[in-house]
Amino acid sequence: MSRIGKRPIAIPAKVTAEINGQQVTIKGPKGTLARVIPAPISVRQEGETIEVTPDNDSRLGRQRHGLCRTLVANMVEGVSQGFQKRLQVQGVGYRAQAQGKQLTLNVGYSQPVEIIMPDGIDVAIENRNTEIIISGIDKELVGNIAARIRAVRPPEPYKGKGIRYFGEQIRRKAGKTGKK
Template structure:
């Protein structure tokens, strides 16, 4: 039995969930999310909790049990609290700023790197070097943060680049020099 899949999902008071077969829609104070879940599992609402159960004991149903529970739990969490990823920019002259809705970064290239946020994503810049990506869909927040990091990933010699907050970068020694 899936340890993650059998845990019930509590529904906060301001969140409403509607289930139509495999289609799940969650509405809360931050917005609305909907998703069609794969076959092999079903969702049952009992009062203020959701239960994800398997239809049968096939290998595919067992594999998708925990996945579907986590997807629905992230939807409930997103519409009630939201998600955010923090990024740090390190390097001389590396900085970020907001221009309208888009994120404009100077990362040592000959041109500025501009990111336009997808629907439902907001950027916040703190101290020109800390970027916060926030939204209600965990998957989109993570993908946008990963694409910002990919614009200039941290390099191992000086540690310059864009990294997640708290990320440890393994440093290399560099050239030893002639003797």
Template sequence: MSRIGKRPIAVPDKVSVTIDNQHVAVKGPKGELSRVLPAGITVVQDGGTLQVVRENESRSLRQLHGLCRTLVANMVEGVSQGFQKKLEIQGVGYRARVDGRNLVLVVGYSHEVKIEPPAGTQMAVDGNVNITVSGIDKELVGNLAAKIRAVRPPEVYKGKGIRYAGEVVRRKAGKAGKK
């Protein structure tokens, strides 16, 4: 049995969970999320905890068990606390700003790159080089941060580009260090 799938999910006091067959809706102080689980996977509410249960031991349900438990746990955490990803810009002249809801990046191209966030996510820029992506849906926050990083990933010779906060970029020596 899945070790992750067996773990119960603690539901905070401010969060309410509605289960209707395969449809799970979670409502909390930060917002509301819902998801339809695959057939054969059900969520059982027992007081202040949730348990994800599969109906049989088929291979496909065993594969989905831990995933569904993690998705429901992320929904509960998202509506109660929210998620955020931080990115850093490194490079001379590289900077970012927020224009309305859009993020505008100046990262060495002949034009500015504008990124429009999906509904339910927010972006903030601190000091022209620190970007914070936040929201209640972990999948949307992670995808938006990856989309921003993909505009100019860090290069290996000088380390210029957009990277996650705390990300370590392996550097290459270049021509001079080849001797």
């Protein structure tokens, strides 16, 4: 049995859970999330907690037990608190601008790169156009958008220029040495 999967999920105040077969819907102050849990896993609500258990002792059930519990726990946390990812833009002349649902990145290409945020994702810019904050209730979507933004200009190892996660350490390399 999965150690993570065994732990019950506490439902905070102002959050309601609705379980309809394999469909799990979580409603909270920040919004609503729904997900279909795969077949060998069952989800049930007992009072103020949600428990995730495998239907049988099959290999597939054991594999998905911890995963499904974490997915439901992330849904509960997302509708109650939300998630956010922070990115840093480093480089001379590199900057980011946000206008509504559109993020514009000037990161050394001949044209600015424009990324349109999907529904449920908010973007904010701080610290003189060098910090990007992506926030939303769906952890998977927030992480995917952050990875797409970082992929526009990943940090390079020689000068450290590019877009990186906040606090990410880049292993630096020495450049070429001159002839003597």
